[in-house]
Amino acid sequence: MTTPQASNARVRIGTAAIYAILGIGAMAYIYPLLWLLLNSLKETPQIFENPWSLPSRWMWSNYPNAWTTGQVSTYLFNSVLMTAATLTVVLLLSAMAAFSLTKLRWKASKWTLLYVLIGFMVPVHATLIPLFVNFTKLHLVDSQFGLILIYIAFGLPSAILVLCGFLTAIPNEMMEAAVMDGCSMYGVFWRIVLPISSSALMTVTILSFVGVWNELLLALIFLTDQGKFTLPVGLTRFSDLYTTDYAPMFAAVMIATIPTIVLFAVFNKRVLAGMAEGAIKG
Amino acid sequence: MEKLLRKKTTILFFTVPALLFYTAIVFVPILFSIYYSFFSWDAISPRKYVGLDNFVRMFTKDDVFVTSVKNMLFLTVTSIVFQQVLGFMLAVFITSRIKGKEFFKNVYFFPAVISSVAVGMLWTFIYDPGIGLLNGFLGLIGLGSLQHQWLYEPATAMWAITTVVSWQYVGYTMILYVAAIQNVPGEIFESARIDGAVGWRLVRTMTIPLVRPIIKVSTVLITIGSLKFFDLVFVMTRGGPADSTTVLALHMYSRSFSQLEYGYGDALAVVLLAMCLAATMIIHAIFRKSEVEY
Incomplete structure (x- = not known):
């Protein structure tokens, strides 16, 4: 038998784990889109130089x-x-x-x-x-x-x-x-x-x-x-x-x-x- | 009333337009496809009856066909495993007592309504050896040794593609499970909880049996989707490198509309059709056999 406190703690850990998993998963969806958006506003050479950074010049003209x-x-x-x-x-x-x-x-x-x-x-x-x-x-x-x-x-x-x-x-x-x-x-x-x-x-x-x-x-x-x-x-x-x-x-x-x-x-x-x-x- | 409902002209007026479209553009062409598959026929030479030659050639001389079927099976199996396991897991998490259910549901689901072409292009960028997110990420966390030319190496290309398929559609599978779990009256779960079923035990003894019909539906959907698979491969690799990522639909497409081998192309289409029908029937049979009453 587990005490109520122990099971409470377990539920809380479980919930935290669920948030962590769902959060990491959500990043795998949101980040690629964000990356796409940022790179769509760069000059092509800058994409090659550093695909991670913010655009150095915002190329709305793309x-x-x-x-x-x-x-x-x-x-x-x-x-x-x-x-x-x-x-x-x-x-x-x-x-x-x-x-x-x-x-x-x-x-x-x-x-x-x-x-x-x-x-x-x-x-x-x-x-x-x-x-x-x-x-x-x-x-x-x-x-x-x-x-x-x-x-x-x-x-x-x-x-x-x-x-x-x-x-x-x-x-x-x-x-x-x-x-x-x-x-x-x-x-x-x-x-x-x-x-x-x-x-x-x-x-x-x-x-x-x-x-x-x-x-x-x-x-x-x-x-x-x-x-x-x-x-x-x-x-x-x-x-x-x-x-x-x-x-x-x-x-x-x-x-x-x-x-x-x-x-x-x-x-x-x-x-x-x-x-x-x-x-x-x- | 009865007379009005049986009036022939009314019935014809409402039914015929849809049936006409369907018969002329879906049903009759299927029959012709089956018929043409017994002919040798290309854009230049006239149609010639060759019996089962097209099918024999497919299984004995056409290496690309064999590769495409292998890839199709690979896609089917990996998609079923990834999407069922992850989709179900996500559904259980999302229907648990957490905040932000709607947010997570929408985030995971939205790629399923976006065009595969856009998704394919996005992922081609991500896999790109020069600008790609994936190699960049691996380099950043010190795993540079794992960097690959993902879509250009036969050993990694199919895995790269099937990952994208699951990325795009796992949310769809999840939604089906979420709908099923939410349809179960809350009391059933409550009483199970009072009986001491929590966590994995609750999932195993209660949730899985209750969502069983969805396991069947989503297995059929994923299987048929994998058999007909075309868009992502066309966008990301065109079947390359060296045909290593080709699938039956792409093979059929290029034989028919690049090489203009109509007869052979139709034979490939007929095999695809037979596979879809057979897969549907087999899955239904498997689930019927093990149907349980609650």
């Missing part, structure tokens, strides 16, 4: 340099465009399909859901060559529109899954009452289903945003004109452009990361919940 010469502004604009377009269509179509699969009555709905689920397990690689060959024929290669179509198709399965999970748990009474009042099914969808699904739609938004905003492989294959690049592809071309001129590259990585960090800072509770929910439902 940022405009990456932004215009490095074309980060173009990439950022393209990423925003692609993500916004994909999200809009994925949200609308997945909500419609999930509504139909969970609330409307038709025999094949179970099978259809299963059919869509296949897409959830399939790696995108298994579609690349047929897509590339056919998209070339249809002049959809090197087209942002073509790539958006692919992003939409691959965003749908997980979105439908999350929304179906949510909608099955929603009772039908509100829908029935609306129909009694003379509302059509389309009205029910717009005025009832969409509003009550807002939290699930938020989850879908987060999952799709993270997926599309960061996507590299498809963008690499389906975009060849530098003016159409998204941020991930654009960044991979940065090292070719600047080779050993590190400072603008540090700045470019910072610029590319900032939007996500800001969004995460604002919505972090929702993002954490959404990402966990998305994974567990899947």
Whole structure:
């Protein structure tokens, strides 16, 4: 048996150890970012001389340099465009399909859901060559529109899954009452289903945003004109452009990361919940 | 009501758009990929049926394929071990009675939502022999002898990469465990504590069995993620030095879109597809076998 005092002391040591471990771990995340930030404000020769120090001259010009010469502004604009377009269509179509699969009555709905689920397990690689060959024929290669179509198709399965999970748990009474009042099914969808699904739609938004905003492989294959690049592809071309001129590259990585960090800072509770929910439902 | 819910036009209106996208861009191309994998086909010569030749060639003549599968397994195993152990540990610590839970959760999690390209570039800088943080740090604490050209030496490159993967995603695994632990009603832990279970014993007898479903989910996620792994390798090493860090997705990418060997590339894609499906089924089977009721 341990005395209460001894066990108290043990708990305190335990807590101190937990803080120490979590603190050291946190440093492994914060310090690299800080280092990136500091080096993004130096002149390249100074990075080579002493990557640890504070900048001797604060080179704010690295940022405009990456932004215009490095074309980060173009990439950022393209990423925003692609993500916004994909999200809009994925949200609308997945909500419609999930509504139909969970609330409307038709025999094949179970099978259809299963059919869509296949897409959830399939790696995108298994579609690349047929897509590339056919998209070339249809002049959809090197087209942002073509790539958006692919992003939409691959965003749908997980979105439908999350929304179906949510909608099955929603009772039908509100829908029935609306129909009694003379509302059509389309009205029910717009005025009832969409509003009550807002939290699930938020989850879908987060999952799709993270997926599309960061996507590299498809963008690499389906975009060849530098003016159409998204941020991930654009960044991979940065090292070719600047080779050993590190400072603008540090700045470019910072610029590319900032939007996500800001969004995460604002919505972090929702993002954490959404990402966990998305994974567990899947 | 019933009639409205069964109306064909309504059903078609809501279902068809999504299904059309999915069928045309996801489902049908998969079937074509499987079909093409039995052909010899590149950008110049016409398609020619070759049976299983592509697959035979893969396993007998393609050293890069063998390396890529080895690397994939290496990534899968190390990621599962690192992320499960560290992720679970962090989750237990964060859900214990400490202050600053939210801060730690966010700090550990945020790399999971940042693009792998940015993360890969950051770590390429960190591993850089000239300006890198890691060699600098080792020199500073007097361990200069341990300095390496991390990404340029075959012996260290895969370890360097798998470290970055775990750095980026351990927070994700942690979040899944945190959610599961917080879902357990507090009384269960309280009553266990009153029964004298503390520290490691509490974790072993209570927490681990209760988060069991998450062990399965995160194992599937980590495994599939490792099998499909592409971004970080592409950014950090492009598979080098001398193909020593190549992975199946990268091999498939360069065969298909640099060397334009569509038939062979598709065979590689089909192997990747089969591996993903098999891995998912195997993991489900393992966990079903040992499912326990509480």
